[in-house]
Amino acid sequence: MKQLLVALVAGALFGSGLAFSGMADPARVQGFLDLFGQWDPTLAFVMGGAMIPMALAWIIQRRLDQPFADAHFSLPGTSLIDRKLTIGAVLFGAGWGISGLCPGPGLANLALNPLPALAFVGALLVGMIAHRVTS
Amino acid sequence: MLAAFPHAMPVEGLLGGLMIGVAAALMLLGLGRIAGVSGLAARATGIADSGAPRGIAAAFVIGLPVGAFILSWITGGIVTRFPPSILPLLIGGLLVGYGTRLGSGCTSGHGVCGMSRLSPRSLVATAIFMASGFATVALMRAGGLL
Numbered sequence: 390m391k392q393l394l395v396a397l398v399a400g401a402l403f404g405s406g407l408a409f410s411g412m413a414d415p416a417r418v419q420g421f422l423d424l425f426g427q428w429d430p431t432l433a434f435v436m437g438g439a440m441i442p443m444a445l446a447w448i449i450q451r452r453l454d455q456p457f458a459d460a461h462f463s464l465p466g467t468s469l470i471d472r473k474l475t476i477g478a479v480l481f482g483a484g485w486g487i488s489g490l491c492p493g494p495g496l497a498n499l500a501l502n503p504l505p506a507l508a509f510v511g512a513l514l515v516g517m518i519a520h521r522v523t524s
Numbered sequence: 525m526l527a528a529f530p531h532a533m534p535v536e537g538l539l540g541g542l543m544i545g546v547a548a549a550l551m552l553l554g555l556g557r558i559a560g561v562s563g564l565a566a567r568a569t570g571i572a573d574s575g576a577p578r579g580i581a582a583a584f585v586i587g588l589p590v591g592a593f594i595l596s597w598i599t600g601g602i603v604t605r606f607p608p609s610i611l612p613l614l615i616g617g618l619l620v621g622y623g624t625r626l627g628s629g630c631t632s633g634h635g636v637c638g639m640s641r642l643s644p645r646s647l648v649a650t651a652i653f654m655a656s657g658f659a660t661v662a663l664m665r666a667g668g669l670l
Binding site for chain 2: 517
């Protein structure tokens with residue numbers, strides 16, 4: 390129960406940050422990716438702002454034996470760089486540019502702009518299922 | 525400082541970014557997990573077999589629109605401008621869904637969590653999806669689609 394509450398609060402804070410920062414606005418995201426148009430640097434500030442607490446969190450994490458609401462850390466490896474990673478990133482970046490959305494903003498927009506967000510999230514899940522059935 | 529970029533929102537961007545970072549730090553230090561939205565969404569829906577417990581994943585994913593709704597209510601409304609037709613949303617969604625599963629992460633997992641960890645895997649992934657995003661939008665502009 391405590392774990393679910395932590396995850397819900399983290400998700401809500403994450404979603405509110407996406408909405409406040411402009412990251413949930415597809416036109417702004419495309420403005421950031423549009424180097425040859427009227428470039429909008431806002432997303433660089435979002436990324437920079439997010440890095441500060443997380444860099445501190447990683448420093449704290451190294452000194453902890455376990456997280457405060459769970460038995461152990463469950464963290465992915467950091468060294469594997471293979472074709473799956475690179476091709477996946479190319480495809481993701483293309484979809485990000487075409488739609489102006491990545492998964493977090495797509496889900497947050499279910500509350501801000503439900504109909505187009507539903508189209509994106511529906512296609513997102515179909516894409517995820519397609520990966521599952523073909524791998 | 526930002527007179528050259530009339531559309532920029534540096535203060536909102538930085539504050540919103542800090543909120544995102546604190547949320548990701550809460551997942552890491554509270555539950556020992558990466559706040560990677562693509563992985564948590566796949567777990568919450570049962571599309572992925574491994575990863576966070578489904579309840580935790582679902583709680584985080586449900587929190588995203590809940591938080592956006594609360595923020596929008598507090599601030600008096602957040603405007604998000606979508607592409608004018610549904611086609612880019614469908615094509616983009618398919619590519620983002622497939623690509624983030626194949627590449628094991630998106631802007632949050634590789635970008636925010638992995639880069640701040642100085643993970644070589646995430647640094648490479650982020651450099652590639654950013655480059656791909658820049659290239660895609662440049663092609664759209666060249667093709668008159670923007």
